[in-house]
Amino acid sequence: MEDLTKDRVEQLLNYIMKKCLWQFNSRAWDRRKQNAGILGQTAQLLCGETPVHETANDKCYWVDAVLLAREYRARFPWINELSHDEIKALIKALHERLDFLTIDGSLNEELTVQHY
Amino acid sequence: MPYHEFEASKCIPERKQHAVIKGPGEDLSHALPKGYLNTIPGSISERGCAYCGAKHVIGTPMKDVIHISHGPVGCTYDTWQTKRYISDNNNFQLKYTFATDVKEKHIVFGAEPLLKKNIHEAFDAFPEIKRMTIYQTCATALIGDDIDAIAQEVMEERPDVDIFVCNSPGFAGPSQSGGHHKINIAWINQKVGTVEPEITSDYVINYVGEYNIQGDQEVMLDFFNRMGIQVLSTFTGNGSYDGLRAMHRAHLNVLECARSAEYICDELRARYGIPRLDIDGFGFEPLSGSLRKIGLFFGIEDRAEAIIAEETAKWKPQLDWYKERLKGKRVCLWPGGSKLWHWAHVIEEEMGLKVVSVYTKFGHQGDMEKGISRCSEGALAIDDPNELEGLEAIEMLKPDVIFTGKRPGEVAKKAGVPYLNAHGYHNGPYKGYEGWVRFARDIYNAIYSPMHQLSNLDISKDEIPTDNGFLTRKMLSDATLPPEVVNDPILKQYDGKLDPIPDLRAKTYPVFPKKEPAPVAAE
Numbered sequence: 155m156e157d158l159t160k161d162r163v164e165q166l167l168n169y170i171m172k173k174c175l176w177q178f179n180s181r182a183w184d185r186r187k188q189n190a191g192i193l194g195q196t197a198q199l200l201c202g203e204t205p206v207h208e209t210a211n212d213k214c215y216w217v218d219a220v221l222l223a224r225e226y227r228a229r230f231p232w233i234n235e236l237s238h239d240e241i242k243a244l245i246k247a248l249h250e251r252l253d254f255l256t257i258d259g260s261l262n263e264e265l266t267v268q269h270y
Numbered sequence: 271m272p273y274h275e276f277e278a279s280k281c282i283p284e285r286k287q288h289a290v291i292k293g294p295g296e297d298l299s300h301a302l303p304k305g306y307l308n309t310i311p312g313s314i315s316e317r318g319c320a321y322c323g324a325k326h327v328i329g330t331p332m333k334d335v336i337h338i339s340h341g342p343v344g345c346t347y348d349t350w351q352t353k354r355y356i357s358d359n360n361n362f363q364l365k366y367t368f369a370t371d372v373k374e375k376h377i378v379f380g381a382e383p384l385l386k387k388n389i390h391e392a393f394d395a396f397p398e399i400k401r402m403t404i405y406q407t408c409a410t411a412l413i414g415d416d417i418d419a420i421a422q423e424v425m426e427e428r429p430d431v432d433i434f435v436c437n438s439p440g441f442a443g444p445s446q447s448g449g450h451h452k453i454n455i456a457w458i459n460q461k462v463g464t465v466e467p468e469i470t471s472d473y474v475i476n477y478v479g480e481y482n483i484q485g486d487q488e489v490m491l492d493f494f495n496r497m498g499i500q501v502l503s504t505f506t507g508n509g510s511y512d513g514l515r516a517m518h519r520a521h522l523n524v525l526e527c528a529r530s531a532e533y534i535c536d537e538l539r540a541r542y543g544i545p546r547l548d549i550d551g552f553g554f555e556p557l558s559g560s561l562r563k564i565g566l567f568f569g570i571e572d573r574a575e576a577i578i579a580e581e582t583a584k585w586k587p588q589l590d591w592y593k594e595r596l597k598g599k600r601v602c603l604w605p606g607g608s609k610l611w612h613w614a615h616v617i618e619e620e621m622g623l624k625v626v627s628v629y630t631k632f633g634h635q636g637d638m639e640k641g642i643s644r645c646s647e648g649a650l651a652i653d654d655p656n657e658l659e660g661l662e663a664i665e666m667l668k669p670d671v672i673f674t675g676k677r678p679g680e681v682a683k684k685a686g687v688p689y690l691n692a693h694g695y696h697n698g699p700y701k702g703y704e705g706w707v708r709f710a711r712d713i714y715n716a717i718y719s720p721m722h723q724l725s726n727l728d729i730s731k732d733e734i735p736t737d738n739g740f741l742t743r744k745m746l747s748d749a750t751l752p753p754e755v756v757n758d759p760i761l762k763q764y765d766g767k768l769d770p771i772p773d774l775r776a777k778t779y780p781v782f783p784k785k786e787p788a789p790v791a792a793e
Contacts (some may be wrong), residue, residue, distance in 0.1 A: 158671070159760075169356070171643040172547035172642075172643060172644055173556075173615070174614050175528070175548040175549075175550070176613075178528075178636055178639055178640050179532075179536075179695070180528075180532060180536075180634070180636050184536075202722045209543070210521070210522075210543060210544065210545045211543075211545045213545065213567060214522075214545035214547055214567065216566075217547065217563045217566045217567045218547075218563065220566055221283060221559055221562060221563060221566075232507065240637075253296060253652060254299065255298050255299060256298075257640070258296060259299035260299065260302075260639070261298065261635070261744065262299070262301065262302060262635040262636055263635060264306070264634055264635055265428075268534045270537065
């Protein structure tokens with residue numbers, strides 16, 4: 155990953171880690187769904203698309219995605235200059251990094267507990 | 271992020287896995303303290319037991335209920351009135367506590383008849399109360415008393431009462447957190463879905479993981495009422511027993527303390543399809559974001575924005591008065607569980623404080639993930655510290671103030687550091703915009719107390735100044751501030767009431783008519 159993209163991913167990631175809670179649900183499977191649901195809709199919103207939410211859970215992801223997209227636009231003005239393809243690539247890289255920190259590279263030994 | 275070994279715990283090498291220092295450029299994949307493990311023998315923990323976690327934290331804030339412990343009276347005595355979870359029914363659950371007073375003879379011959387007698391006596395003594403929770407303790411669990419059977423017998427004899435049994439004896443987990451889990455699951459298994467509520471709004475929530483400490487729940491309820499949202503139940507502060515039986519009818523679970531109550535939210539999501547929305551009720555920015563999220567979910571964001579604008583305009587100048595005077599002050603943020611992540615970033619951003627350490631007594635590794643992510647580099651994060659480690663950390667970090675519970679708070683005072691009660695609060699509520707200013711006011715009062723400064727002088731060796739005369743907090747705090755800050759016409763000290771809750775209880779709210787259901791198309 156080139157330095158500029160890496161730096162931008164870290165800025166976006168730092169915002170999530172400092173300000174959000176949704177990435178820290180208590181089980182790995184739940185975190186994976188949360189990260190995918192919210193970041194997927196965030197990418198859509200940043201690209202001017204209208205996410206479709208069929209379930210109440212989807213709607214909840216959408217709520218967090220709307221807040222995140224707004225904050226990203228306000229705090230990181232460079233994001234408004236990116237093309238849709240660049241935004242999707244950036245959020246994909248962010249998603250991979252977030253999954254690593256909160257799931258695949260996490261040292262939290264409770265993530266794989268079978269029950270809540 | 272290197273693990274940190276305390277000098278005091280070198281003889282307990284396992285403890286090294288329970289503390290880390292957040293280093294520059296490091297992240298959660300480098301190190302994470304262990305958590306939610308049995309306390310290591312030799313380490314004198316500050317934790318509570320699983321019975322205490324079930325009863326004292328979650329069960330007892332329910333307001334219209336006789337809460338009875340089946341066990342020795344000491345279990346009840348030691349969990350009575352140690353937290354300030356008030357209620358709007360004249361604090362019934364705080365004023366009265368009940369125990370079966372199990373003695374040695376009951377351990378030998380069984381305590382079931384004693385339990386049944388006590389249940390009847392309690393209902394007879396308070397005939398207006400028709401709901402009861404019963405808590406198992408270590409002693410009665412070990413002798414195998416069947417509380418469920420007794421409760422069932424009583425419910426058959428008294429058809430107008432309803433009883434909930436919580437089987438979470440003290441040994442049922444490493445800490446009080448084990449009890450949180452057990453009562454969450456027991457409540458949804460036994461009681462949710464057994465009452466059908468009246469739905470009065472198009473927007474219906476359960477407010478979960480909120481315990482109404484000095485009125486926190488009532489502050490948030492005010493916002494929800496102003497938005498036209500029906501709060502079906504609060505789990506559990508100021509919550510009613512029957513309201514909590516109706517949790518299955520909410521459209522959304524709004525979750526505050528995920529540490530103590532995420533389990534029931536996750537189960538409500540799995541069993542009834544009610545989504546879980548985590549929020550932060552502390553601090554201007556997190557609270558505003560939380561209200562916006564709830565508003566967005568229901569399509570009424572404009573109502574949230576109106577509240578945010580009004581409250582921010584009213585209280586921000588007062589928050590900023592304190593921020594100017596708290597900048598750079600060093601804090602050890604040492605609460606029980608969730609406040610380490612609710613507060614870590616926002617007291618730095620909105621009050622100018624510097625968090626030099628976070629700890630949790632009963633948190634899990636997930637709480638440490640949140641807390642470490644939110645605090646700044648250099649902070650020392652500790653899981654389940656013992657008293658000697660706490661003292662060593664104070665010596666090393668030299669905090670100006672510590673936010674913790676009463677027991678470690680008294681230890682901190684002996685070490686010459688003021689503390690604020692992070693659990694029961696000093697002069698709460700601390701939630702809401704006004705509450706956040708009250709918290710800043712309490713921090714300011716603690717740090718700049720002339721009495722505290724005087725108490726740190728040792729009359730056996732220090733020279734006692736006799737020419738200082740009169741001192742006030744403001745004389746101390748403003749001595750080094752630039753004149754433009756001291757004389758700023760906008761900034762001002764907190765001017766709210768001693769107790770803001772009575773006014774909230776007397777408020778009336780606009781009526782938002784419920785939408786008519788869409789007509790069903792004719793075939």
